Amino acid sequence: MFNFDHRIELRNSVNDLFMAGEILIDMISADYNDNSTSGTYHRFFGGSPSNIAMNAKKLGIRAVVASATGEDGLGSYLIHELENAGIDTGYVQRAADYSTSMVVVTKSRSTPIPIFYRGADYHLSYTPELEEGLKNSKIVHFSCWPLSRRPARDTIEKIIATAKMNNLLVCFDPNYHPMLWEDGEDGVRYVKSIIGKVDIVKPSEDDAERLFGKQTPERYLETFLKLGAKLVILTLGKDGAVVSNGTETVRFDTLATEVADTTGAGDAFWSGFYAAAIKGYPIRQALALGFAVSAYKLKYTGAIVDLPRLEVIKNMYGL
């Protein structure tokens, strides 16, 4: 039971966050011209777990990343970027027979549809090193990406089991999208089964709609709670968020004053919330600090922005 006025009790361990899942290249077109003979694309670092880890590090806590890249130049680039950000890359695996996963996005005036090139990312293995890193952490985090394909799915299931046995806080981003799942597989059903095994989920309204169809926010909260999540953070875009622990529901207004780019706003929230939880703030304040970090990120373009330490943001937003 997560009481809004209490801090989250976390185990004592060397490392704070253990971020498991996808690491990938985002290849994004420079312009909107779909049919030019030679379109220009820019290569970016991608993958929500790593983005959260890099944010968390800036905010002042320790995070490691357990992901898989190919044994190729793009994989080396990703690892180099993590190292540059001061993240321990000892848990990044190289999957020899697979290319580093990539998402190609061609900007379009209508709907820019991502094209997924999945390779190494879902070949994350459950190794003794990974288990050791996990056991030395307080919080484990993952999203739907690694769950969408085997063998990464099996790895996450083992991670959940080990995390529970060792009293880690288990957090899940239920960012379900049918495009990531193989044809004919019931991804929704599987994701629902995972919700029951975790402590905290943070769906957006779109995530919730993809999982449960169009409902009211209150109904979404109920559904996640009924499935077994213990704290549900439902984000509502410009309308802020509603958070429920099953007995109490708290509304948070958005703290955003300017919105330059929404990319990475959810990851910024997670990192702020985690940093505050690690630093011992009560849940209500940790949530507010998460939303403050998200509001700070929204002022800038890009998934990763240059965040100050958590205390600076706390003062900036009067929290």
Next chain:
Amino acid sequence: MFNFDHRIELRNSVNDLFMAGEILIDMISADYNDNSTSGTYHRFFGGSPSNIAMNAKKLGIRAVVASATGEDGLGSYLIHELENAGIDTGYVQRAADYSTSMVVVTKSRSTPIPIFYRGADYHLSYTPELEEGLKNSKIVHFSCWPLSRRPARDTIEKIIATAKMNNLLVCFDPNYHPMLWEDGEDGVRYVKSIIGKVDIVKPSEDDAERLFGKQTPERYLETFLKLGAKLVILTLGKDGAVVSNGTETVRFDTLATEVADTTGAGDAFWSGFYAAAIKGYPIRQALALGFAVSAYKLKYTGAIVDLPRLEVIKNMYGL
């Protein structure tokens, strides 16, 4: 038996070339800086069968392309480019569950190693439409790409069978590269088995070395002939080429005077050779015209250059 002084007897049909195999995006870095935060890449049209078809069209013969793209924006771009080049895209399939195949090349001062993202390309199906197009053609061409993975491999095997039954000329580019084959599969052995089923092969010395180990050119010719190819065109880079029909071996000096870029030189040869064969030139002259088209291409940068008609190149090189 291919007599160098005779023309190749081709069946009468509506279409000249039936090009089967890969169509893909080449994503090539703009610069050599591997570790920049955001590298710039350019998207190019790729796939040797299409390049040969586009060249052949410029030289004055008719070609169709049987390939598979994803149902995505990159696939639409490829089809659009084929249409722009005046190629009938009626045999281009859209593989619904797979992304358009891509090769990412990051330029490097050491060795630029391509990263393969194979999706739709090897899901080329043998359909009634494809068979109809094949039966309406004189020459069928394919390379190792579609052979490296099922189900495209099965499609090519059926294409070979149908082509033989209908007296098409069967030409094969044995551009074997282990990176295209799945781990543990004996690609060399399989490629050798295909050489026995075709009429003409055009290996480069590198291709031959990857297949048979380091040997002399004469030994390579023997080996391809022994495996069953009827005409073997072994290209030797700046040293020209040697061609054997099993009883006679003819040497061709290079016609290249300037070399701006070797990309697509082999495809340029094929298109010139095919155009000349279709137009009824004797084999010796058809080969010379192929090398002339290749020499013309070498003067310009890019896989596809603006070729004049075959007769213009013939006069240009005094053939």
